Amino acid sequence: MHWLLVITCTLLLVIGCGPNGGSPLPATRAQVKRPAPPADPVQFGRQVFEKCGCVMCHGADGKSGIANPNAKTKDIVPPLTYVAEGYLPAELKQFIRRGQPNIDKMNPNGPTPPFKMPSYGAWISDVELDALQKYLFSLMPKGEKEAF
Ligand code: HEC
Numbered sequence: 001m002h003w004l005l006v007i008t009c010t011l012l013l014v015i016g017c018g019p020n021g022g023s024p025l026p027a028t029r030a031q032v033k034r035p036a037p038p039a040d041p042v043q044f045g046r047q048v049f050e051k052c053g054c055v056m057c058h059g060a061d062g063k064s065g066i067a068n069p070n071a072k073t074k075d076i077v078p079p080l081t082y083v084a085e086g087y088l089p090a091e092l093k094q095f096i097r098r099g100q101p102n103i104d105k106m107n108p109n110g111p112t113p114p115f116k117m118p119s120y121g122a123w124i125s126d127v128e129l130d131a132l133q134k135y136l137f138s139l140m141p142k143g144e145k146e147a148f
Helices: 004-017 027-030 041-051 054-058 089-099 126-138
Strands: none
Touching: 041 054, 041 126, 089 126
16 A cells, blocks of 8 residues: 555645645646735735734724833833824834834833833835835824814
8 A cells, every 4th residue: 555655745745845836736826825915005004013013012003002111101102193293104114123222211210111112124024014104194083183
């Protein structure tokens, strides 16, 4: 019965290491192509926000950050609903790429706040970063700009 084993192994080899990155059959490969990013960048940006863990520190839709004792940003990780006011798109993307290695303390003699803004440059693609920026800008409450 070892011919069955040989056939199985050969099949596994062809399927696993075939020139088409898996399947020797082009038709099959076309059927399993990766899902494309959604056409709406804001929607895609929200997915990136969740996938990359931003949501864990900045809260759902960036509305309320978690506690960050003795952080100058009012003892919390800052919410992100107003970044459209404080950053140009390119500045915001640069900030996310670099993160913020030093965190300012509320009380200089107090403890170091536990959370820092991580650097995402090595983890996020340009397409994801673009979508993330558009998503974050979309969080600005409607009509707020006119109110000021
Ligand atoms: C481990 C917790 C943590 C994670 C995860 C995190 N951040 Fe932050 N983020 C912070 C902290 C803390 C600050 C405040 C930095 C400072 O002022 O020192 C901050 C600041 C920011 C700011 C500046 C806000 C302002 O008012 O100027 C932006 C924008 C931001 N984060 C976006 C993101 C995005 C986008 C992601 C995901 C790709 C993310 N953060 C993930 C902790 C986090």
